[in-house]
Amino acid sequence: MDHHLATNGTSVELRPTQYVERKAHRNCDAKRKAALIVLNCPIKEPLYLERLYNHASFCICADGGANRLHDLLTSQYEPSDWTKALRSLPPDLIHGDLDSLHDTVRQRYEQIGVEVSQDGDQYSTDFGKCIKKVIERLPDVRDILVLGSIGGRVDQGIGLLHELYREQVHRHPDVRFWLFSEASVSTVLSCGTTVIYTPLGLEWDVVDWESEMGGQVSTSNHIVAERITVTTTKEVLFTVERARALDD
Ligand SMILES: Nc1ncnc2c1ncn2[C@@H]1O[C@H](COP(=O)(O)OP(=O)(O)OP(=O)(O)O)[C@@H](O)[C@H]1O
Numbered sequence: 575m576d577h578h579l580a581t582n583g584t585s586v587e588l589r590p591t592q593y594v595e596r597k598a599h600r601n602c603d604a605k606r607k608a609a610l611i612v613l614n615c616p617i618k619e620p621l622y623l624e625r626l627y628n629h630a631s632f633c634i635c636a637d638g639g640a641n642r643l644h645d646l647l648t649s650q651y652e653p654s655d656w657t658k659a660l661r662s663l664p665p666d667l668i669h670g671d672l673d674s675l676h677d678t679v680r681q682r683y684e685q686i687g688v689e690v691s692q693d694g695d696q697y698s699t700d701f702g703k704c705i706k707k708v709i710e711r712l713p714d715v716r717d718i719l720v721l722g723s724i725g726g727r728v729d730q731g732i733g734l735l736h737e738l739y740r741e742q743v744h745r746h747p748d749v750r751f752w753l754f755s756e757a758s759v760s761t762v763l764s765c766g767t768t769v770i771y772t773p774l775g776l777e778w779d780v781v782d783w784e785s786e787m788g789g790q791v792s793t794s795n796h797i798v799a800e801r802i803t804v805t806t807t808k809e810v811l812f813t814v815e816r817a818r819a820l821d822d
């Protein structure tokens with residue numbers, strides 16, 4: 575069963591954990607195309623990155639995201655083995671205004687044949703620029719996996735949520751955006767009914783519950799069943815906490 579598509583015309587089914595499940599090789603011929611965007615945010619778990627990478631048929635680093643990828647990969651090898659380290663999970667493209675990309679990182683990636691492209695526009699973020707590239711290079715993309723965070727700078731964090739909402743709701747309603755951060759997976763749920771399959775439904779379940787910023791917001795809810803149904807009249811951000819450890 576495809577857990578993304580509307581099954582009966584009225585509900586969409588999602589399985590937030592599918593992209594962190596084990597996959598031996600990179601997905602280049604998947605029916606439902608996915609792309610990975612690596613943002614300039616801390617990446618601590620190599621296995622998390624590898625899982626997302628293997629589910630994507632196109633991987634793009636947003637400017638300083640390439641520094642993060644470089645640092646994580648090289649930390650796992652001897653310093654002299656940096657080519658081997660970088661070739662283990664090579665991005666297809668590094669893109670952005672390139673004001674954060676370190677010179678050495680750029681040179682090293684260029685040396686192993688990774689394309690680096692610059693767009694100096696000062697009215698769009700590197701994340702926004704990368705989404706455009708993904709759509710250009712992978713026109714049939716259905717899921718965009720974003721490895722990032724809303725920790726750190728508040729303007730960047732709120733800006734990222736704003737862009738996820740804009741892209742999902744207004745610009746690319748046929749594409750689903752997933753934000754994979756250190757501790758959780760988030761996606762914007764459209765109006766109507768969404769069924770979410772998780773390892774575990776919600777402890778604080780609500781019915782006919784008005785929700786808005788400054789009004790009522792459900793945070794820190796607990797998942798206690800395998801199937802959650804969310805019916806909403808406005809888009810909502812759904813976040814599920816990740817299990818502490820990924821299992822093989
Ligand atoms: N603290 C942060 N929180 C959330 N997202 C971030 C943060 N820092 C960077 N990002 C994301 O990573 C992308 C690349 O960031 P980078 O630092 O390389 O460029 P920037 O010039 O600071 O950002 P931008 O050009 O997008 O304003 C940004 O577009 C943003 O989406």
Ligand SMILES: Cc1ncc(C[n+]2csc(CCO)c2C)c(N)n1
Pocket residue numbers: 671695696697698699700
């Ligand atoms: C009202 C307004 N606020 C901020 C920026 C600046 N800005 C927005 S995106 C971006 C690119 C960052 O790499 C920059 C510098 C602007 N142009 N307009």
